[in-house]
Amino acid sequence: MKSKQVNGTAVDLGTEAKIKEAAKKVFLKKGYDGTKTRDIADEAGVNLALVNYYFRSKEKLFNEVFDESAFAVARAINSIFDSDLPLEVKIYKLTEQFTELFLGQPDIPLFTVYEANRNADKMYEQVGLKDRTKSGIFEKQLEDEAAKGNIRPITRMHLEIVLVGLLSFPFMSRPVLAVNGIAGKEAFEKFVREHQKIVPEMVMTYLRKLD
Amino acid sequence: MKSKQVNGTAVDLGTEAKIKEAAKKVFLKKGYDGTKTRDIADEAGVNLALVNYYFRSKEKLFNEVFDESAFAVARAINSIFDSDLPLEVKIYKLTEQFTELFLGQPDIPLFTVYEANRNADKMYEQVGLKDRTKSGIFEKQLEDEAAKGNIRPITRMHLEIVLVGLLSFPFMSRPVLAVNGIAGKEAFEKFVREHQKIVPEMVMTYLRKLD
DNA sequence: ATAAATTTTAAATTTTTGTTTAAAACACTT
DNA sequence: AAGTGTTTTAAACAAAAATTTAAAATTTAT
Numbered sequence: 001m002k003s004k005q006v007n008g009t010a011v012d013l014g015t016e017a018k019i020k021e022a023a024k025k026v027f028l029k030k031g032y033d034g035t036k037t038r039d040i041a042d043e044a045g046v047n048l049a050l051v052n053y054y055f056r057s058k059e060k061l062f063n064e065v066f067d068e069s070a071f072a073v074a075r076a077i078n079s080i081f082d083s084d085l086p087l088e089v090k091i092y093k094l095t096e097q098f099t100e101l102f103l104g105q106p107d108i109p110l111f112t113v114y115e116a117n118r119n120a121d122k123m124y125e126q127v128g129l130k131d132r133t134k135s136g137i138f139e140k141q142l143e144d145e146a147a148k149g150n151i152r153p154i155t156r157m158h159l160e161i162v163l164v165g166l167l168s169f170p171f172m173s174r175p176v177l178a179v180n181g182i183a184g185k186e187a188f189e190k191f192v193r194e195h196q197k198i199v200p201e202m203v204m205t206y207l208r209k210l211d
Numbered sequence: 212m213k214s215k216q217v218n219g220t221a222v223d224l225g226t227e228a229k230i231k232e233a234a235k236k237v238f239l240k241k242g243y244d245g246t247k248t249r250d251i252a253d254e255a256g257v258n259l260a261l262v263n264y265y266f267r268s269k270e271k272l273f274n275e276v277f278d279e280s281a282f283a284v285a286r287a288i289n290s291i292f293d294s295d296l297p298l299e300v301k302i303y304k305l306t307e308q309f310t311e312l313f314l315g316q317p318d319i320p321l322f323t324v325y326e327a328n329r330n331a332d333k334m335y336e337q338v339g340l341k342d343r344t345k346s347g348i349f350e351k352q353l354e355d356e357a358a359k360g361n362i363r364p365i366t367r368m369h370l371e372i373v374l375v376g377l378l379s380f381p382f383m384s385r386p387v388l389a390v391n392g393i394a395g396k397e398a399f400e401k402f403v404r405e406h407q408k409i410v411p412e413m414v415m416t417y418l419r420k421l422d
Numbered sequence: 423a424t425a426a427a428t429t430t431t432a433a434a435t436t437t438t439t440g441t442t443t444a445a446a447a448c449a450c451t452t
Numbered sequence: 453a454a455g456t457g458t459t460t461t462a463a464a465c466a467a468a469a470a471t472t473t474a475a476a477a478t479t480t481a482t
Contacts, residue, residue: 015459033244034329037440047461052441113383114325118245120386157391158406162413165380170372172324175331180368195369202373202417206409209416226429248470258431263471 016054018044020064023051027065028107031114035062070112076101077160081138087145087207090138091163091200098167099196103189109168151207159203166199227265229255231275234262238276239318242325246273281323287312288371292349298356298418301349302374302411309378310407314400320379362418370414377410 013021022044026035037058041048055061080094102108139156146153170177170192177183182191224232233255237246248269252259266272291305313319327334350367357364381388381403388394393402 030329031242031244031325033242036438038438047459048440049442049462050460053459058440110325110328114242114321116386117321117383118242120389154409157388157393157402158409161381161384161388161406162377162409165376165384166373169376169380172328173372173376175327175334177368177372178331179334182368191368195372198365198369198373198417202413205417205420206413209420247468249468259470260432260472261430264429269470 015044015046015050019046019051019054019061022046023055023061024065024068027062028069028105028111031111032062032118066112066115069108070116072101073108073112077164078135081156081160082135084137087141087151088200088204091203094163095167095196095200098164099192102168102171103192106171106174108171110172113168113172149210152210154207163199163203166203167196170195226255226257226261230257230262230265230272233257234266234272235276235279238273239280239316239322242322243273243329277323277326280319281327283312284319284323288375289346292367292371293346295348298352298362299411299415302414305374306378306407306411309375310403313379313382314403317382317385320382324379324383360421363421365418374410374414377413378407381406 019040023035023040026039026043030039035058037051038048040061041051044051051058051061055064076097077094080090080097083090085093142151142154142156142159145151174188177188177191182188230251234246234251237250237254241250246269248262249259251272252262255262262269262272266275287308288305291301291308294301296304353362353365353367353370356362385399388399388402393399
């Protein structure tokens with residue numbers, strides 16, 4: 001018997017899924033180097049040996065977790081940017097999506113960025129190839145809008161870094177916010193919502209100002 | 212004999228300083244959990260036992276390194292914001308200072324943010340108290356300018372997160388940039404300079420647009 | 423120049439940690 | 453119910469790593 005459903009909620013996920021869940025939680029919080037295999041087993045409430053029984057090694061398990069996390073972010077960006085919505089809508093949509101994604105899993109931004117840097121080489125092979133959508137839709141849109149004089153000229157990469165940076169940074173700054181009086185889940189969420197209201201407006205105001 | 216000076220450059224820093232230098236380099240690159248005491252000793256070209264001889268423990272050494280790094284960032288922010296320059300000048304100045312600081316030590320942003328999160332509690336005690344300048348100059352300036360109708364109302368914390376996020380994020384994104392064709396030191400520096408030209412203009416444009 | 427203090431070294435010790443093993447418990451089929 | 457395959461467990465193992473030790477080398481002070 002693999003898993004069981006009791007009334008609404010999935011109570012027994014099955015051991016493998018339970019380990020994966022626990023791994024996600026611990027890796028996201030402590031990073032690869034900071035995570036002990038025993039932490040994962042404990043968090044899952046499961047015997048230590050089962051981690052390797054189901055996933056062969058700490059590293060293999062980590063890779064699964066990282067790929068999902070990085071892919072969630074990449075997909076959010078690409079599915080929006082490479083659609084055919086107006087530029088302004090894309091920017092507001094990305095803001096909304098990231099806000100919800102990160103409020104649900106506040107460790108994603110720092111985890112993804114940190115682990116991508118920890119082994120930048122592996123990144124290149126692993127994500128680099130998988131993610132090369134290369135639709136070019138967004139690049140073209142930016143060029144067209146600039147040509148029409150609707151926005152300043154800007155590359156996709158510059159705009160992406162600006163947007164993702166703005167949307168991610170508050171979630172990397174909780175300790176700083178805490179020291180400055182913005183402590184606790186409620187205060188933090190309030191700050192984030194205010195911040196994410198600023199972001200698209202700031203970006204659009206900048207793009208629209210032609211000099 | 213503690214240290215020696217040969218012609219212009221300091222050649223022999225003394226063992227303790229050599230270890231600290233090495234620790235800075237390795238910790239900044241690999242983080243606390245990813246750093247082995249042996250990495251530091253090797254990098255310093257020094258016997259393993261000397262690390263603990265001079266610094267008692269890996270953790271104590273790390274704390275010194277972290278404090279300096281975090282303090283460099285905090286000082287850069289506060290010395291500018293709590294001066295009595297016009298708002299626009301402050302924003303351009305912070306941009307310049309951060310750009311130079313981070314181009315010289317590109318690991319500072321991610322290191323600082325990551326390690327601050329790794330042990331947020333300790334942060335509160337350690338940095339929290341030391342750094343409470345609380346001059347209030349900047350807050351007052353923002354309120355005054357908003358009251359005069361020169362800028363939109365915004366809190367110091369919101370503006371700080373926007374600015375520091377924008378200025379830091381490119382340095383956390385090297386692997387992503389590399390995958391997108393911006394690889395190598397020169398290309399990266401070029402991208403950063405373009406980016407840091409956008410930042411203050413974007414922030415000022417936003418602040419100045421009154422609706 | 424000698425003694426005391428300091429610094430450095432190689433090796434040992436102790437913890438921590440990822441992984442493996444072998445047996446036990448369990449589940450499923452016939 | 454016996455047999456077969458799968459899952460779980462406690463314990464062992466081996467490698468990595470932080471820290472300590474005790475002696476050797478070096479420096480400093482007298």
